[in-house]
Amino acid sequence: MDFKKTEYKPTIGIEVHAQLKTTTKLFCGCPVEFGGRANANVCPICLGLPGALPSLNKKAVELAIKAGLALNCEINAKSIFARKNYFYPDLPKGYQITQYRFPIASSGEILVEGKKIRIKRVHLEEESAKLIHEEDKSLVDYNRAGLPLIEIVTEPDIDSPDMAVAYLKTLQKILQFEEISGAVMARGEFRCEPNISVSKKEGELGTRTEVKNLNSFRGVKNSLLSEIERQIGILEEGGEVEQATIHYSEKTHKTWAARTKEESSDYRYFPEPDLPPLLLDTKWIEEVKSSIGELPLKKKEKFMKLGLSEEDAVIISNSVMASRLMEETLKIVDAPVEISKWILRDYRSLGEPDIPAKDFAGMIQMVIEGKISRNAGAEVFAEMVKTEKSPEEIVKEKNLSKISDSETLEQMVREVFEENPDESTRFKNGEKKLLGFFIGQVMKKTGGKADPREVSRLVSEYEKKY
């Protein structure tokens, strides 16, 4: 079923938990280490031993401010930590320290493929321990307990699974480029929980369900498509969607609703008495602001000043990846329009691959200097993405250097005329449209490595001479 062909419109909001890139945990000095020996990085604080108290990690606060700013949020001068009380074996204190009514940042927005997605809030919280289930027992690894997280919550502004994925990709890149989070999904550093409802167009919002256990972008898309289908199916049969947690299997790509009974937990939030309100002074916020990159709108203006059309500038500045590549490449090759053409055509058609700006610039430089043809450049680029080799290496290996020495080319032109006596005669008798044929033949002989204009000149010359 394609929901776009139905009357139903999905409404999606997403909560993302991202692990902040700090060297120590949120409330103690234990090191943050991925894949360390179980329960090696623990202390009385992250184990929640009697009498231990939390002390807030300043770096984590700085990164949360940075995230708020990068998402165009308001940074709240006063935010308050709260206890979220619930009992679970992975929670050593019986409560999680988080922010509830007063988050560190709120009311932001980002552009995703030209569409505005509003960010409701960004708040700081601690991670729980990791449970490892074995056949007849469960083990707990407290290395993960107390890792610093931010939770980023959108307003329900997302209207399709594709847009959900685009939002997540953009968010991931922002967090990575600003060095706020490693944001590697496979490591659990970037976890998302979309909530979704469907309703008939122009209708009211339907009952929403939450999707959990998502470990890949493909999983996000598939699970949402499957959930949209499930909800529409229920409504079409005259039923009602119930509040539920939807689980998704990466293996079977199937979703199923769990715990449909309406039992919402009572977390008994109250202000964390062990931590005073978090007060941020404007100077610090300004300092953090100066450390982050420009926002899309500013970038767009900058690109236009460099000579790009508004349309091109919008496309590039709206993509964090593309604008980053544009800026990095500009530092090496001062040819804004040329770079933008490569980004708009080849880079985008290859799905915005992660390539070093140095190599991208190297390839463009070779094209500008006439060392390789434009077509050869495109081939080099594709190969760079595939093999991660440098453009120089690829040009050498594939023998893509342009043949620019005239003698060799003249020789080839002569051969083509000799090999095609019929066309040769007609051409000499004034059938000028055969020029293209001869250029094509010569280019073929060179393997596309010659400059077509130079070939054209030599063909015309040859015709006049003989």
Add this chain to the structure above:
Amino acid sequence: MKTILEYQEKFRKGEISPLDLLSSCLERIDPSLNAYITVTEELARKGLEKSTEGKLKGIPVAIKDNINIKGVPTTCASNVLKGFIPPYSATVIERIEKSGGIFTGKTNLDEFGMGSSTERSYYGPSKNPFDPTKVPGGSSGGSAVAVAMGSAVISLGSDTGGSVRQPASYCGLVGLKPTYGRVSRYGLVAFGSSLDQIGIIGRNAEDVGIMLEVIAGYDPKDSTSSEKEVENYSDLSKPFKNIKIGLPEEYFKQINTEVHSSVMKIKKALEKEGISFKSVSLPTTDYIIPTYQVISYAEASSNLARYDGVRYGLWANGENFRDTIRKARDEGFLPEVKRRILVGTFVLSSEAIAEYYERADLIRRLITREFNEVFKEVDCLLTPATPTPAFPIGERTDDPIRMHVPDRLTAGANLSGIPAVVAPAGMIGKLPIGYQLIGKHFDEKKLLSIVRLVEENVPFKGFLNGF
């Protein structure tokens, strides 16, 4: 009576050694009074071997058993912590060790500090040394008894609603609850985190001041500790000039007449010293007990959620995970703690939070504002410490409301985070009774100076065992 400085003078002169003092202290431990849960003789002797120089050199200190000493069991007088040995020391313990103090042991308390009599202990009740049929007060009852019977020169307790001051009143001692944030809470097992403060129980104002100098001050491990400079709290030679003390009328209602006249004697003595008095009013006083109950129970319900017997403490082998935890809590906690956890959980629940917790939080701010207003007119307040002298053991154990009655006079200081000290006002029959001074934030030195002035003019004659 000997003070810390007098003992140290004797050490210097070679009249007695720190080991002599320790031995005589340990000999004075009377097991029938049940002051200690754990006596740490070996630890104390080892402490003496280190012979660290400092303000507390060679001074035996008793520690309430909800403050962690590395390697010594912390029980909080609860079965749920059975076998728990903390792998770290509280900041106050590190500071005392660095100043040369030694530890005689971990003292008895009401389970997790929840009580006013030290009867609700898994390890049995402590008894008042002045009359063993009476309670010593609580919850820091063991720490008060330890000092009163001479087994320690000074002790630490914790004060969430009066737990240091009320036993000081019943045992004829000086009990200080410092300003919230003056002393680090790191390593103090939490009961009501926004109210808890480590306090000191000693025989005189100067000793208490010396201990405060040692343990006070900013601690990066406690985000609620204050960066405010530590004053010279033991220099109490001259009190401040032109002191005006308020007498809050609400605090003199619902109290024993003999208690009233004891406090008036203190007033007279201070008037002779040129201190003036003024009657003031704190109308929110009647809301102190319910406000204190709601907030402390709410925080306790969250703070005690971690005790499930899985990682440490009492392991109860149940049929499955849930059952194991249910059993650990059922067998681990005494009824009063269970009651407070249940009530605390309720007042935070979504159906009740607005009516209870949020309203209590609002009234707490009103109470604080009232104190601040009064402190614009007076330097501090003089009040009774407890409505009566020590009550009989068993009298109130089945009546949680009556058990809370003394809190009316003490818990206001906790709700407002201000310092308060209790010191002996005299004897009623064979039982001591205290008076209380409540001061402005960080005004400990002024309070202790006034106590010192009283000591000079109305010396307390009730000390036991020649102390």
